[in-house]
Amino acid sequence: MNCQRLKNWFEERYDFEELKRLTKHKLVPTHQYEIWYYTGGITLFLFGLQFITGMVLAFYYIPYFEHAHKSIIEIVTKLNMGWFFRSLHHWGAQLAIVVLFIHVWSTLLLKSYRKPREFLWFSGFILLGISIFFGLSGYLLLWDERAFAAVRVATGGAGNLPIIGNFIKAFLRGGIDVTGDTLTRFYAFHVSILPLITLFLIGVHILLVQYHGMSVPLSLEKKPQKQIPFFPNLFYKDLIIWLIVLGIVVTLSTLLPPEIGQKADPLAPTPENIKPEWYFLFLFQTLKLFPGEIMGLNGEMIAIILISCGILFFFLIPLFDRKSSRGEKSFLFTWIGIIYFVYFVVMTVIGFLS
Amino acid sequence: MKRIIFTLSLIFTNTLTLWAQDKIEVFPTVPYDRFIIFHTLAIFWIAIIGLIIIIRMKLKEIERIQKMGIDKEEKDIPLLD
Amino acid sequence: MKINYSLITRRTFLNTLFGGWLLTFCGGSFYALLKFAFPTLGKEPDFVVLNTKDYIDIPSNSTKPFPWGGVMGLFFKKDSGTMVALKGVCTHMECNITYKPEDKKFYCACHQGWFDEDGKNIAGPPPKPLEFFDVKVEGEKFIVAKKGIKVELPKA
Numbered sequence: 137m138n139c140q141r142l143k144n145w146f147e148e149r150y151d152f153e154e155l156k157r158l159t160k161h162k163l164v165p166t167h168q169y170e171i172w173y174y175t176g177g178i179t180l181f182l183f184g185l186q187f188i189t190g191m192v193l194a195f196y197y198i199p200y201f202e203h204a205h206k207s208i209i210e211i212v213t214k215l216n217m218g219w220f221f222r223s224l225h226h227w228g229a230q231l232a233i234v235v236l237f238i239h240v241w242s243t244l245l246l247k248s249y250r251k252p253r254e255f256l257w258f259s260g261f262i263l264l265g266i267s268i269f270f271g272l273s274g275y276l277l278l279w280d281e282r283a284f285a286a287v288r289v290a291t292g293g294a295g296n297l298p299i300i301g302n303f304i305k306a307f308l309r310g311g312i313d314v315t316g317d318t319l320t321r322f323y324a325f326h327v328s329i330l331p332l333i334t335l336f337l338i339g340v341h342i343l344l345v346q347y348h349g350m351s352v353p354l355s356l357e358k359k360p361q362k363q364i365p366f367f368p369n370l371f372y373k374d375l376i377i378w379l380i381v382l383g384i385v386v387t388l389s390t391l392l393p394p395e396i397g398q399k400a401d402p403l404a405p406t407p408e409n410i411k412p413e414w415y416f417l418f419l420f421q422t423l424k425l426f427p428g429e430i431m432g433l434n435g436e437m438i439a440i441i442l443i444s445c446g447i448l449f450f451f452l453i454p455l456f457d458r459k460s461s462r463g464e465k466s467f468l469f470t471w472i473g474i475i476y477f478v479y480f481v482v483m484t485v486i487g488f489l490s
Numbered sequence: 491m492k493r494i495i496f497t498l499s500l501i502f503t504n505t506l507t508l509w510a511q512d513k514i515e516v517f518p519t520v521p522y523d524r525f526i527i528f529h530t531l532a533i534f535w536i537a538i539i540g541l542i543i544i545i546r547m548k549l550k551e552i553e554r555i556q557k558m559g560i561d562k563e564e565k566d567i568p569l570l571d
Numbered sequence: 572m573k574i575n576y577s578l579i580t581r582r583t584f585l586n587t588l589f590g591g592w593l594l595t596f597c598g599g600s601f602y603a604l605l606k607f608a609f610p611t612l613g614k615e616p617d618f619v620v621l622n623t624k625d626y627i628d629i630p631s632n633s634t635k636p637f638p639w640g641g642v643m644g645l646f647f648k649k650d651s652g653t654m655v656a657l658k659g660v661c662t663h664m665e666c667n668i669t670y671k672p673e674d675k676k677f678y679c680a681c682h683q684g685w686f687d688e689d690g691k692n693i694a695g696p697p698p699k700p701l702e703f704f705d706v707k708v709e710g711e712k713f714i715v716a717k718k719g720i721k722v723e724l725p726k727a
Contacts, residue, residue: 372549
């Protein structure tokens with residue numbers, strides 16, 4: 137396909153030289169750990185998939201508490217392939233969060249956060265928080281018993297933060313309890329506020345990667361790097377991996393479409409054995425570890441404070457890990473990363489089994 | 491290690507059924523529809539694998555060219571207008 | 572017969588194969604997406620069934636609306652007492668029309684179009700007359716059908 141005339145038309149108006157030079161010359165290091173480089177791209181792809189499926193689902197979903205549940209049932213039973221796209225959105229979300237966690241922990245353990253890439257870590261961490269909130273807000277939109285109870289627990293948990301807890305709880309809930317107002321609010325978050333912030337932060341995150349280049353693990357940094365061009369070599373590899381991921385998501389959506397429970401009733405008692413979504417289980421389980429009262433203070437508040445400290449430390453790791461900033465191996469922080477990972481997995485599994 | 495993963499996945503899939511509240515039938519139950527869906531899934535996988543093979547062919551080709559060292563464009567080459 | 576040269580270059584072959592396959596793949600996926608995004612575009616019904624008692628007692632020289640698929644239909648009882656049914660939609664830009672009993676004409680407020688009692692477009696922009704339906708009485712039900720459609724009621 138010869139687009140020469142089209143290309144000429146553009147080049148007479150815009151100077152693409154710089155851009156073309158950058159794309160042709162962008163190089164990516166290749167080494168034994170390069171497989172982890174792909175995790176970011178897969179996350180991006182899955183989020184793109186979520187955007188598309190979310191947009192078409194928004195054509196039919198009704199964000200009013202009286203009709204929300206029914207609209208989902210209508211989508212799933214009455215529309216052409218409605219069940220498929222809802223299933224795709226569900227599995228896309230699950231996989232996106234799994235791959236996101238893999239991405240986070242691989243950057244943590246490979247110490248990609250070290251100087252000069254601290255802002256990549258910070259922007260990435262905020263993106264992590266936003267993605268979790270995406271999951272929570274999207275989950276409430278089902279407005280079934282399980283989602284309702286899960287959001288009640290989650291927002292209630294946030295309310296246990298000292299001083300600001302009540303404000304956050306009221307802000308998220310749109311009132312004292314989870315009501316139809318909460319649904320409207322979460323819909324606004326899920327469909328408008330979070331996507332816009334996400335797009336901005338992903339833009340920043342990717343631009344920073346272009347600026348700094350790909351980080352090479354400390355153990356290999358000193359050795360001479362073999363590099364391969366991004367276009368077209370890595371681009372093709374990215375495409376192949378994305379296609380495989382697409383295949384996995386589509387297969388999961390076709391064979392295991394998600395269900396929807398009974399419509400939520402704010403006045404009904406909470407059903408038995410309610411659990412939040414799996415990526416919240418570790419928090420849930422951690423809260424359960426703490427007794428109701430410790431030395432006269434509210435046990436939950438202490439738990440939340442400790443959890444917040446843990447999360448804050450996680451956020452600020454690039455500033456704490458002085459050794460890797462200097463380019464030295466830092467076993468302490470490798471172990472800290474492993475501990476965080478093991479804690480997360482163990483708590484999630486326990487939360488699952490209990 | 492494999493056994494641990496296997497048992498974990500078994501537990502995982504079993505606990506999923508705990509949440510089978512009053513089920514609203516989602517996956518089409520009509521056998522004709524089910525056949526179409528599996529059929530489409532198979533064709534989809536064939537399409538994806540075909541695409542992957544073609545992209546691999548392109549990748550091998552570009553790597554072959556790069557190894558020969560002929561992929562760089564010479565600077566200031568006169569354009570054939 | 573084997574030829575010594577290749578008819579197309581490797582590059583063209585690969586690129587065409589890639590482009591073609593990609594196009595089909597994306598086209599297929601996009602088609603699936605569109606099938607979901609576009610609702611089953613409503614067709615007009617061939618006929619509707621209404622309760623007689625809802626419409627039989629309207630005063631002469633007046634109309635009563637009834638649902639015709641997603642669109643407004645009008646039951647019209649003329650001065651003479653005969654009941655006819657028509658699609659209450661202007662033939663110009665599909666606005667809903669209204670009946671003016673004093674003038675014995677149908678009026679469309681959007682662009683001031685006028686139709687007479689028999690639906691003929693007499694003034695304003697409407698290009699065609701109004702569409703009338705066949706009305707049949709079947710026991711306690713009215714069957715309003717498009718002209719020329721043979722109505723086959725499903726055996727309930």
